[in-house]
Amino acid sequence: MSEITLTELEKRYGETTAVEDVSVEIRDGELLCLLGPSGSGKSTTLRMIAGLETPTSGEITLAGADVTDQPAYERNTSTVFQDWALFPHKTVLENVAFGLKMRDVPKEERRERAEAMLERVQMGGYGDEDPTTLSGGQKQRVALARSLAVNPDVLLLDEPLSNLDKRLREDMQIELREIHEDLEETFVHVTHDQDEAFTLADRIGIMDQGELIQVGEPTEVYENPANRFIEGFLGDTNFVDSEVVGVTDGAIRVETELGYELVLPTDRDPDVVEGTELTLSLRPEVLSIERDPAADAVEGDEQPVLADGSTLNAVVGTIENVLYRGSTVRYSVSVNGTAMFAERTGASTDALTAGEEIRIEWDGTDVLAFRADGSRVTL
Amino acid sequence: MAETNSQFPRSLEGVRESLGQQSGSNRALLLMAPLLAFELLVFVVPFFILLRISFAEESSDLVYAEGTWTLEAYSSVLTSDLLWSIVGFSFLLGVVVTVLSVLIGLFYAYAIWRSTGLVKSLLLFSVVLPLLTTLVIRTYAFNPLLAPSGTLNELLLSLGLISSPIQFVPGTVGVVVGQLYIVLPYAVLAIYSVLATMDWHVVEAARDLGASRPRSVLEVVVPQAMPGIIVAAVISFAWSVGAYAAPDLLSGNITFAMQVEGLMLSDMRYPLAAAFSVVMLLLMLASIAIMFTLLNRLGGEFELA
Numbered sequence: 057m058s059e060i061t062l063t064e065l066e067k068r069y070g071e072t073t074a075v076e077d078v079s080v081e082i083r084d085g086e087l088l089c090l091l092g093p094s095g096s097g098k099s100t101t102l103r104m105i106a107g108l109e110t111p112t113s114g115e116i117t118l119a120g121a122d123v124t125d126q127p128a129y130e131r132n133t134s135t136v137f138q139d140w141a142l143f144p145h146k147t148v149l150e151n152v153a154f155g156l157k158m159r160d161v162p163k164e165e166r167r168e169r170a171e172a173m174l175e176r177v178q179m180g181g182y183g184d185e186d187p188t189t190l191s192g193g194q195k196q197r198v199a200l201a202r203s204l205a206v207n208p209d210v211l212l213l214d215e216p217l218s219n220l221d222k223r224l225r226e227d228m229q230i231e232l233r234e235i236h237e238d239l240e241e242t243f244v245h246v247t248h249d250q251d252e253a254f255t256l257a258d259r260i261g262i263m264d265q266g267e268l269i270q271v272g273e274p275t276e277v278y279e280n281p282a283n284r285f286i287e288g289f290l291g292d293t294n295f296v297d298s299e300v301v302g303v304t305d306g307a308i309r310v311e312t313e314l315g316y317e318l319v320l321p322t323d324r325d326p327d328v329v330e331g332t333e334l335t336l337s338l339r340p341e342v343l344s345i346e347r348d349p350a351a352d353a354v355e356g357d358e359q360p361v362l363a364d365g366s367t368l369n370a371v372v373g374t375i376e377n378v379l380y381r382g383s384t385v386r387y388s389v390s391v392n393g394t395a396m397f398a399e400r401t402g403a404s405t406d407a408l409t410a411g412e413e414i415r416i417e418w419d420g421t422d423v424l425a426f427r428a429d430g431s432r433v434t435l
Numbered sequence: 436m437a438e439t440n441s442q443f444p445r446s447l448e449g450v451r452e453s454l455g456q457q458s459g460s461n462r463a464l465l466l467m468a469p470l471l472a473f474e475l476l477v478f479v480v481p482f483f484i485l486l487r488i489s490f491a492e493e494s495s496d497l498v499y500a501e502g503t504w505t506l507e508a509y510s511s512v513l514t515s516d517l518l519w520s521i522v523g524f525s526f527l528l529g530v531v532v533t534v535l536s537v538l539i540g541l542f543y544a545y546a547i548w549r550s551t552g553l554v555k556s557l558l559l560f561s562v563v564l565p566l567l568t569t570l571v572i573r574t575y576a577f578n579p580l581l582a583p584s585g586t587l588n589e590l591l592l593s594l595g596l597i598s599s600p601i602q603f604v605p606g607t608v609g610v611v612v613g614q615l616y617i618v619l620p621y622a623v624l625a626i627y628s629v630l631a632t633m634d635w636h637v638v639e640a641a642r643d644l645g646a647s648r649p650r651s652v653l654e655v656v657v658p659q660a661m662p663g664i665i666v667a668a669v670i671s672f673a674w675s676v677g678a679y680a681a682p683d684l685l686s687g688n689i690t691f692a693m694q695v696e697g698l699m700l701s702d703m704r705y706p707l708a709a710a711f712s713v714v715m716l717l718l719m720l721a722s723i724a725i726m727f728t729l730l731n732r733l734g735g736e737f738e739l740a
Contacts, residue, residue, distance in 0.1 A: 128642045141636035
């Protein structure tokens with residue numbers, strides 16, 4: 057068993073707080089991704105788990121034992137660093153065997169185990185190479201083998217893929233995933249790349265400004281974000297400012313900066329009053345573009361409630377810009393002077409061009425709303 | 436006007452072309468020419484003059500007899516017990532100072548490397564500071580400090596650690612301290628310059644994989660710092676074996692440099708002095724070659740057990 061618990065973990069450097077009140081339970085055998093922009097404290101959190109930083113306050117337990125004050129070399133955790141930090145004066149094999157050497161494993165045995173581990177990461181036969189001559193992807197594999205060779209309770213990965221090019225990174229993500237499934241060990245992976253987190257993670261922990269905001273499965277954090285920051289950070293979205301103009305049973309009426317009045321259906325008491333400022337999030341995947349010059353906007357009381365309980369919203373705008381991105385085409389649209397964007401798959405046959413008037417439609421139940429302080433309004 | 440305008444770049448191009456046609460090593464040689472000329476003039480030529488004098492006969496009215504050839508000076512050097520004891524003391528001083536300066540230099544450089552902000556600046560400044568005073572003054576300053584009636588002895592006496600003053604100067608302790616103080620800044624800077632380019636993550640990786648603090652330094656820092664350590668060792672060793680000022684001011688013993696000075700300026704025995712210098716030069720070259728080999732081997736796989 058090698059679950060990790062962090063309790064009210066905090067790290068301050070003088071005046072600045074790098075990590076603030078982080079509490080989380082990392083389950084045995086799971087792959088948790090700490091996701092956040094740079095400076096959000098995710099690497100510092102990881103380094104505290106590794107023992108490379110001492111927390112200012114709070115507690116870390118590893119497999120039930122308090123390791124808060126234990127130095128890195130006494131913890132059975134192993135880190136793969138962003139720059140891989142291979143020992144430049146040792147051969148690839150000596151690098152991989154280093155941890156075993158520190159554990160006083162006899163020379164023959166550590167040689168065999170290191171070679172087996174190199175084989176495992178498809179670097180067999182590179183044992184005698186000088187690590188400085190390897191490519192980025194190869195270094196990454198050696199660093200992974202070096203960390204796995206000591207059979208750690210927890211493998212900590214500090215953005216190890218961020219220095220690789222896109223294609224290689226995606227291959228390595230899949231490989232990491234396979235290794236994790238094979239070993240059934242606890243992995244904590246730090247990244248600023250949401251695609252990487254979605255590919256790898258059993259659960260994602262999202263950090264911002266030193267705080268752990270939400271921990272959950274990828275679908276949960278994406279579909280049910282705790283606050284506006286997460287909604288904006290996980291993929292692209294249209295944030296539309298609005299103000300509540302009326303609250304009735306089952307619906308909130310808002311006046312938006314798009315110049316349209318919209319109705320947000322709700323099935324609970326959303327704790328908003330007239331005058332509350334709300335930011336609506338319209339993700340491109342819930343928007344559809346209709347090329348229908350005769351069509352009008354569907355707003356306010358005109359919004360029909362469909363048979364499945366969803367409602368139809370629609371606004372009319374003019375295409376300002378067409379950005380062809382291969383698999384998708386992104387349209388910048390001006391709706392009464394406010395910029396929005398919507399996407400269609402690249403395969404769409406009826407090409408839309410700049411200057412065309414179009415209608416953007418969505419289901420009212422797909423809209424998320426956030427208060428001015430960023431917190432989510434449960435609709 | 437137009438013609439001269441077009442001709443100027445053409446001639447420049449011609450120069451560049453003719454340079455481009457030269458092979459890489461030729462061009463490198465061309466760039467090194469001023470340095471080679473300098474070395475030739477101030478080092479190689481005088482050395483051959485010295486070598487020639489070492490094979491000359493002594494003369495009663497001149498410093499050496501011109502045009503004569505003999506091995507007499509070398510046989511005198513090789514058979515003189517006095518000269519060999521001087522060689523012994525010079526090398527002893529060299530070895531002791533080198534070991535101390537490399538060890539202290541490594542610690543000091545590591546401390547500079549790991550510190551930040553004001554502390555780092557202060558540590559670096561304190562290394563350079565002694566270099567701002569002349570060597571003779573800062574060496575002579577050890578006299579009042581280490582003399583039997585000096586500050587250190589008084590301190591030790593008043594603390595009751597010793598019952599009678601110890602004679603550090605003139606003496607071997609004094610000259611080791613004085614010479615160490617001369618070479619230490621260079622050792623620190625040589626090692627620090629290598630450490631400064633090192634990635635701290637590599638040390639963290641070693642600790643993360645189970646290496647204790649001292650072990651991570653031995654396994655990862657020392658082998659990588661080896662180029663700096665070698666430079667520090669060579670500077671310390673060559674300077675200390677050939678030391679003149681510190682032994683002259685602080686030692687009861689005579690080093691090779693002092694003896695050569697005596698032979699040349701007091702005894703006017705140029706051939707003997709030259710032969711002694713040549714022998715010493717060969718011994719130095721041999722010991723530095725051995726040192727290089729040993730340290731380079733340590734730079735590879737560093738087995739502690």
